[in-house]
Amino acid sequence: MLVAQVGEFGLLDRLRAIVEKQDDTVLLGIGDDAAVVTYPHHVVMTTDAMVYGIHFREDLIGDVAIGYKAVVASLSDIAAMGAKPMHLLITLAVSQTQEVEQLEAIYRGIKIACDRYDVTVIGGDIVSTPGPMMISVTATGTLYAQQPLKRSGAKTDDLVFVTGDIGGSGAYIDYQKHHDRVVLSPEDIDALQRRHQEPTPQILAGELLAHFKGCTSTNDISDGLASELHEIAAASGVGIVIEADRLPICPAVRHYCKRTQRDAESFALYGGEDYQIVGTVSPISAGALLAQAQAQGIRVSLIGRVIEDTPQVTLIDHGQHHVIGKNGYDHFRQKEDE
Amino acid sequence: MLVAQVGEFGLLDRLRAIVEKQDDTVLLGIGDDAAVVTYPHHVVMTTDAMVYGIHFREDLIGDVAIGYKAVVASLSDIAAMGAKPMHLLITLAVSQTQEVEQLEAIYRGIKIACDRYDVTVIGGDIVSTPGPMMISVTATGTLYAQQPLKRSGAKTDDLVFVTGDIGGSGAYIDYQKHHDRVVLSPEDIDALQRRHQEPTPQILAGELLAHFKGCTSTNDISDGLASELHEIAAASGVGIVIEADRLPICPAVRHYCKRTQRDAESFALYGGEDYQIVGTVSPISAGALLAQAQAQGIRVSLIGRVIEDTPQVTLIDHGQHHVIGKNGYDHFRQKEDE
Numbered sequence: 281m282l283v284a285q286v287g288e289f290g291l292l293d294r295l296r297a298i299v300e301k302q303d304d305t306v307l308l309g310i311g312d313d314a315a316v317v318t319y320p321h322h323v324v325m326t327t328d329a330m331v332y333g334i335h336f337r338e339d340l341i342g343d344v345a346i347g348y349k350a351v352v353a354s355l356s357d358i359a360a361m362g363a364k365p366m367h368l369l370i371t372l373a374v375s376q377t378q379e380v381e382q383l384e385a386i387y388r389g390i391k392i393a394c395d396r397y398d399v400t401v402i403g404g405d406i407v408s409t410p411g412p413m414m415i416s417v418t419a420t421g422t423l424y425a426q427q428p429l430k431r432s433g434a435k436t437d438d439l440v441f442v443t444g445d446i447g448g449s450g451a452y453i454d455y456q457k458h459h460d461r462v463v464l465s466p467e468d469i470d471a472l473q474r475r476h477q478e479p480t481p482q483i484l485a486g487e488l489l490a491h492f493k494g495c496t497s498t499n500d501i502s503d504g505l506a507s508e509l510h511e512i513a514a515a516s517g518v519g520i521v522i523e524a525d526r527l528p529i530c531p532a533v534r535h536y537c538k539r540t541q542r543d544a545e546s547f548a549l550y551g552g553e554d555y556q557i558v559g560t561v562s563p564i565s566a567g568a569l570l571a572q573a574q575a576q577g578i579r580v581s582l583i584g585r586v587i588e589d590t591p592q593v594t595l596i597d598h599g600q601h602h603v604i605g606k607n608g609y610d611h612f613r614q615k616e617d618e
Numbered sequence: 619m620l621v622a623q624v625g626e627f628g629l630l631d632r633l634r635a636i637v638e639k640q641d642d643t644v645l646l647g648i649g650d651d652a653a654v655v656t657y658p659h660h661v662v663m664t665t666d667a668m669v670y671g672i673h674f675r676e677d678l679i680g681d682v683a684i685g686y687k688a689v690v691a692s693l694s695d696i697a698a699m700g701a702k703p704m705h706l707l708i709t710l711a712v713s714q715t716q717e718v719e720q721l722e723a724i725y726r727g728i729k730i731a732c733d734r735y736d737v738t739v740i741g742g743d744i745v746s747t748p749g750p751m752m753i754s755v756t757a758t759g760t761l762y763a764q765q766p767l768k769r770s771g772a773k774t775d776d777l778v779f780v781t782g783d784i785g786g787s788g789a790y791i792d793y794q795k796h797h798d799r800v801v802l803s804p805e806d807i808d809a810l811q812r813r814h815q816e817p818t819p820q821i822l823a824g825e826l827l828a829h830f831k832g833c834t835s836t837n838d839i840s841d842g843l844a845s846e847l848h849e850i851a852a853a854s855g856v857g858i859v860i861e862a863d864r865l866p867i868c869p870a871v872r873h874y875c876k877r878t879q880r881d882a883e884s885f886a887l888y889g890g891e892d893y894q895i896v897g898t899v900s901p902i903s904a905g906a907l908l909a910q911a912q913a914q915g916i917r918v919s920l921i922g923r924v925i926e927d928t929p930q931v932t933l934i935d936h937g938q939h940h941v942i943g944k945n946g947y948d949h950f951r952q953k954e955d956e
Contacts, residue, residue: 307660308766312853313695313838314664314759316766322645323661326652327707327756329745357651369665371709371754407667411749416709418665418756421652428646428654500651515650 283383283408284376291380291406295372298387303400305366315402317367319422324363328354328502329416340456343382345477346415347389353502354419355397355481356555360500362429362490363421365397365483370404371416378413386415397483424490429559433496434516438560438586441569443485444579446505447544448475448530450551455536462539468532475530479555485578486557492572494565504552509593510606512560519589524597528581545597550607560586621721621746622714629718629744633710636725637732637739643704644740653740655705659760662701666692666840667754678794681720683815684753685727691840692757693735693819694893698838700767700828701759703735703821708742709754716751724753735821762828767897771834772854776898778922779907781823784843785882786813786868788889793874800877806870813868817893823916824895830910832903842890847931848944850898857927862935866919883935888945898924 283291296310303309308316330336330353336346351368358365370390374383394401399419452472455462464472482500489495497516499508505527513520527548537544561569566582573580584596595602621629634648641647646654668674668691674684689706696703708728712721732739737757790810793800802810820838827833835854837846843865851858865886875882899907904920911918922934933940 308768312766312769313698313836314662314701314757314766316660316662316699316761318660319657322654322656324652324654325705325707325756325758326741327709327743327754329709329711329743329754331711331745331747331749333748334746360651361654363652367663369663369756371665371667373667373669373711373752403664405665405667405754407669407752408672409669409749409752410671411669411747411752414711414745414747414749414752416665416667416743416754418663418707419652420663423654428650428652430646431650498651 281380282376283374283378283380286380291383294380294384295387298384299391299394299401301400306400306402309402317402319366321422324358324361324421324423324428325418326354326357327416327418328357329414331414332412340453341477343385344389344392347386348393348478350415350417351390351393352479352481352555354417355399355483356500356502358419358421359481359483359486360429360498360557361421362425362486363423364487365399365419365421367400367402367420368394369418370401372406373409373414374406375410376408397481424487429489429495429498431497431499431512431515434512434518434560434586435496436518436586436588437563438496439563439566439582440520440522440558440560440584440586441580441582442505442528442556442558443482444556445528445530446501446554446556447533447547447551448472449479449553450547451533451536452476459540462536464536468535471530471532472536479553481555482557484576488572488576488578489557489559492569494562494569496560496562498557498559501554501556501558502552504550505558506549506593506604507606508558513591513593517591519587519592519594520584521587521594521596522584524595526581526583528579549604619718620714621712621716621718624718629721632718632722633725636722637729639738641738644738647740655740657704657760662696662699662759662761662766663756664692664695665754665756666695667752669752670750678791679815681723682727685724686731686816688753688755689728689731690817690819690893692755693737693821694838694840696757696759697819697821697824698767698836698895699759700763700824701761702825703737703757703759705738705740705758706732707756708739710744711747711752712744713748714746735819762825767827767833767836769835769837769850769853772850772856772898772924773834774856774924774926775901776834776924777901777904777920778858778860778896778898778924779918779920780843780866780894780896781820782894782917783866783868784839784892784894785871785885785889786810787817787891788885789871789874790814797878800874802874806873809868809870810874814891817891819893820895822914826910826914826916827895827897830907832900832907834898834900836895836897839892839894839896840890842888843896844887844931844942845944846896851929851931855929857925857930857932858922859925859932859934860922862933864919864921866917887942
């Protein structure tokens with residue numbers, strides 16, 4: 281069924297039916313000029329857009345996963361602020377000849393993320409475009425503590441940490457596009473695929489870090505570890521040094537790189553879309569952070585330290601110091617095959 | 619200068635410089651994973667997207683006005699909920715070959731609206747698209763009263779009101795596309811152009827209505843009066859009867875229609891983008907509403923009444939009753955020349 285056959289209002293009704301739910305904090309949800317919500321505390325807000333062909337491709341990710349991932353990208357930002365995700369507004373730009381069933385599948389993915397992470401769609405907008413499909417997600421959250429976790433608090437001698445493992449999403453794109461005849465174990469393929477298609481926003485880690493006194497800065501990894509570290513360095517006015525052999529690279533990325541003579545560190549630094557949290561912690565508190573994270577089943581790795589320097593990022597690899605560029609995923613400067 | 623020359627981060631810096639400002643309710647503004655804001659009361663949220671070629675066209679509206687109008691469309695929704703507009707998140711989807719200067723002009727329009735209506739841009743996202751430019755604005759507000767103004771409260775015997783005048787924006791599009799050789803006075807051309815390019819969101823009216831006890835429902839007019847009345851009728855489970863000779867049609871629309879043998883009521887009912895508020899008021903309070911509005915310099919007209927009926931809208935024109943369709947601006951069903 282085509283979008284043109286059901287019209288804007290018919291499409292709205294169908295998509296609304298997929299995501300609508302009861303939520304005590306939603307005084308008025310989808311269906312009026314605006315939604316009305318209530319928060320116990322300061323409100324965190326972010327918006328994140330994805331364009332078909334730029335941020336997602338049919339051959340790399342299914343429709344349900346597109347919806348899921350569009351939500352996760354926003355929740356990841358909220359988590360990295362030390363806030364509990366609460367509400368979503370979804371804007372869809374679609375062509376008249378798009379299949380309604382495809383949009384419903386995307387909304388089922390949105391629904392899965394909403395149920396899994398306890399957030400509610402409270403509204404949105406649907407517009408027609410002759411261009412590629414676009415999904416824009418505005419997410420809100422409420423702070424766990426009195427203050428948000430910002431990029432700007434890193435201090436000299438702080439240690440740099442990162443949650444989970446990194447590089448998997450970027451390596452999956454590379455695998456699919458250039459090396460899908462490389463022999464990888466089903467477990468490795470599955471591991472890479474899940475990191476690309478079904479990433480986990482670090483909401484538990486965000487809660488832990490919000491309550492943890494020694495955490496001085498955080499950033500979520502959407503554009504790549506190098507880019508996010510640059511942002512912390514610039515916002516905090518410090519230098520950052522990280523060690524290559526401390527990077528928690530996804531094991532499947534190492535296996536893939538071994539078979540293809542590719543550089544696993546590149547995926548870790550520049551791959552992007554890991555949706556982990558990178559941040560800094562005062563040196564005296566680092567041990568406590570690792571212990572508390574372990575107790576809650578959250579993986580946290582120390583990967584480097586903050587130095588008094590111009591805002592740049594240095595990688596130590598086999599004893600060599602390399603000043604590394606931002607070079608994260610810049611949508612306007614990407615190469616054709618990225 | 620092209621977008622590709624400055625890159626995503628360079629573009630962000632330039633556009634941020636245009637709209638950033640001091641605001642006591644913004645604890646953390648543009649530049650981190652998310653913004654942090656604080657509200658005195660329940661929060662109203664809405665999002666509104668505009669696509670180049672669908673919602674705006676170069677020949678009908680300049681770049682500054684595009685930015686201004688994108689903001690106004692969202693503020694109009696907030697006002698119609700009985701809320702004071704507070705914060706904006708702006709998402710831009712642009713091509714790599716777009717002129718940065720054009721985007722800066724759009725942002726100057728956003729800035730004008732922000733200053734005029736006392737709202738603050740707290741964040742957003744910029745993404746690349748091979749398709750047409752799109753601007754999506756998420757707006758928040760805080761309720762003036764304990765309860766929002768909804769679509770669903772209209773009751774039998776209530777009277778129907780509308781603020782300001784209507785039809786001007788739709789007539790301007792028609793004038794530009796089909797009849798720009800029609801002789802109109804400079805005052806009439808200016809009146810139509812301002813209604814299309816620089817509409818006024820009904821924020822004062824929203825505040826008045828929020829505090830006014832007898833107001834039972836409201837809706838902002840973005841898709842056309844007929845469509846908005848249908849939404850009130852459907853949400854409230856009532857019928858609505860309006861009288862053609864009571865419609866506050868913009869005088870310039872009447873002049874234009876007289877010279878072109880066009881139907882002024884059609885522009886009033888289906889033109890859309892008037893950004894006025896239509897609503898219902900209990901019959902005993904209608905006089906007080908008119909008096910209070912007049913005292914504040916807000917134009918309010920009574921145009922019909924609510925009846926016990928199936929949710930439909932009836933127009934009385936020269937004594938004839940016509941059941942009229944929704945037929946507002948449906949982006950997916952629009953004709954080529956709409």
